[in-house]
Amino acid sequence: MTQLSPVDIDLSDDSIFERGEAHAAFATLRREAPVHWNPGGERMKGWWDITRFEDVLFVSRHPEIFSSERGITMFEPRDPNEVNPAGAGNGIMLITMDPPKHVKLRRLVNKGFTPRAVNAMEGHIRQITNQVLDDIAKKGSCDFVLDVACQLPLAVICGMMGLQKKDWPLMFELTNKVLGSGDPEYQTDVPEDQRGTPDAARITGQMGVMQMFGFMSQQLEDRKANRRDDLISLLVDSEFEGDKLSDTDILWFCFLLILAGNETTRNGISGGLLALCEHPEERARLQADMSLLPSAVEEMLRWASPVTHMARVALEDTEIRGQKIAKGERVVMWYPSVNRDDAAFQEPNRFDITRSPNDHLAFGIGEHFCLGAGFARLELRVMFEELFRRFPDIRLDGPPERLRSSFIGGIKHLPVAFTPER
Amino acid sequence: MKVTVNQDACEGHAKCQAAAPEVFEVRDDLSTVLRDPVPESLRPQVERAVRLCPRQAITISEG
Ligand code: HEM
Ligand code: SF4
Numbered sequence: 001m002t003q004l005s006p007v008d009i010d011l012s013d014d015s016i017f018e019r020g021e022a023h024a025a026f027a028t029l030r031r032e033a034p035v036h037w038n039p040g041g042e043r044m045k046g047w048w049d050i051t052r053f054e055d056v057l058f059v060s061r062h063p064e065i066f067s068s069e070r071g072i073t074m075f076e077p078r079d080p081n082e083v084n085p086a087g088a089g090n091g092i093m094l095i096t097m098d099p100p101k102h103v104k105l106r107r108l109v110n111k112g113f114t115p116r117a118v119n120a121m122e123g124h125i126r127q128i129t130n131q132v133l134d135d136i137a138k139k140g141s142c143d144f145v146l147d148v149a150c151q152l153p154l155a156v157i158c159g160m161m162g163l164q165k166k167d168w169p170l171m172f173e174l175t176n177k178v179l180g181s182g183d184p185e186y187q188t189d190v191p192e193d194q195r196g197t198p199d200a201a202r203i204t205g206q207m208g209v210m211q212m213f214g215f216m217s218q219q220l221e222d223r224k225a226n227r228r229d230d231l232i233s234l235l236v237d238s239e240f241e242g243d244k245l246s247d248t249d250i251l252w253f254c255f256l257l258i259l260a261g262n263e264t265t266r267n268g269i270s271g272g273l274l275a276l277c278e279h280p281e282e283r284a285r286l287q288a289d290m291s292l293l294p295s296a297v298e299e300m301l302r303w304a305s306p307v308t309h310m311a312r313v314a315l316e317d318t319e320i321r322g323q324k325i326a327k328g329e330r331v332v333m334w335y336p337s338v339n340r341d342d343a344a345f346q347e348p349n350r351f352d353i354t355r356s357p358n359d360h361l362a363f364g365i366g367e368h369f370c371l372g373a374g375f376a377r378l379e380l381r382v383m384f385e386e387l388f389r390r391f392p393d394i395r396l397d398g399p400p401e402r403l404r405s406s407f408i409g410g411i412k413h414l415p416v417a418f419t420p421e422r
Numbered sequence: 423m424k425v426t427v428n429q430d431a432c433e434g435h436a437k438c439q440a441a442a443p444e445v446f447e448v449r450d451d452l453s454t455v456l457r458d459p460v461p462e463s464l465r466p467q468v469e470r471a472v473r474l475c476p477r478q479a480i481t482i483s484e485g
Contacts, residue, residue: 366477
């Protein structure tokens with residue numbers, strides 16, 4: 001492993017993540033500069049990198065000090081007039097709201113996401129999973145990300161919102177544009193010779209946001225005219241303490257759900273399979289006793305940490321681990337790092353499907369704890385149950401291709417091979 | 423000690439019940455505290471529940 005000095009580590013260089021080198025950088029930061037100032041650049045403001053478990057716990061649990069309203073990614077332009085696709089919806093989406101507004105909206109929308117609501121979906125999720133697997137069953141090889149991992153979460157979230165099947169590929173494409181805007185593969189609105197630049201990323205993100213918003217507006221109009229048995233119709237009619245949700249609230253919530261609900265879980269599934277393939281003994285242990293799966297899923301989530309960071313802005317002068325943080329400064333919580341902090345996990349670099357306790361923070365914690373955690377856990381469990389039942393010898397058939405992103409721990413392509421079903 | 427669950431924040435994730443089954447019971451997506459007061463001997467388990475509750479819904483007060 002190369003030794004970097006903390007001052008040389010710039011986590012906004014998203015090629016670090018594409019090359020799979022982030023863990024080495026995080027280890028250095030945890031050890032030498034757990035609260036690390038990155039001065040930013042000409043256009044981007046600076047921020048604090050937070051890499052230790054206890055500190056992320058502290059930040060997450062104090063939304064009155066650490067605000068989400070100015071955006072939850074590391075990027076904030078120095079010029080407030082600059083268009084920032086990463087800042088789309090700031091202050092008006094559930095994930096970028098502070099209490100007390102956040103508390104109220106969360107109570108309004110969380111009914112469909114409670115453990116009971118999630119459990120009721122198991123049969124449906126198993127059915128979708130098997131339909132997805134039917135499509136690869138005879139092939140003997142496939143791109144696990146495109147053919148399997150992305151399909152289940154996409155179907156679950158689009159189904160929940162009542163989107164027609166013909167629109168699902170568009171939702172996949174737009175999610176990639178918004179969340180993977182920095183990756184040349186998704187910069188299809190930009191001429192080929194200009195891809196890979198910061199401007200290409202900005203344009204791609206902006207186009208994705210606009211198109212998604214346009215699409216959701218149409219959906220909302222349709223549901224207002226004709227209620228159906230879906231989440232959008234439910235939101236149109238929901239009321240909390242006498243207040244109805246505004247159109248803007250609904251649109252931004254749908255936007256958030258499509259993004260949050262599909263890319264993350266996709267990477268949990270792909271990252272989980274990759275981890276199992278890279279640890280054959282643990283995988284054999286699981287396949288010999290599938291009752292270990294719920295605990296294995298937690299370890300896959302810890303290991304893969306599909307969301308790489310979330311950010312906050314300090315609302316007052318404060319301190320983290322003795323380091324002064326000034327009002328207005330941005331702090332960035334690095335989940336893959338805290339999930340391998342040896343102060344919180346024994347032998348953190350060992351992939352152990354029976355790890356206990358395993359209090360990972362892959363879903364965050366506190367005020368903004370992932371609303372869809374129950375769905376994500378269920379989707380992972382059902383997927384691996386059905387996958388290993390039908391294709392027990394599924395194996396890697398080439399190297400993974402990682403997403404160029406400091407926000408989502410993504411895998412774009414994962415070639416696999418397996419004995420086809422007859 | 424007295425233990426309370428903020429019913430507005432709790433979403434039934436049941437981490438509390440796993441950490442301290444003698445103290446918390448989760449039914450219909452909501453946690454209830456089974457004892458009042460909660461014996462001191464259960465403090466470590468309850469503190470673990472406070473730490474793990476994803477929604478910060480649990481508080482311990484004295485008395
Ligand atoms: C493995 C999959 C997933 C991971 C790793 C993940 C991770 C996260 C994280 C870390 C947060 C916390 C944000 C913060 O503290 O600022 C979050 C919030 C959120 N997630 Fe997930 N998520 C996943 C799947 C899902 C799914 C399937 C859905 C929807 C069905 C979803 C919907 C949301 C929403 C709506 C929020 C915002 C909650 C709030 O602000 O109150 N997520 N997620
Ligand atoms: S862990 Fe917290 S949110 Fe979950 S049931 Fe217990 S009190 Fe409620």
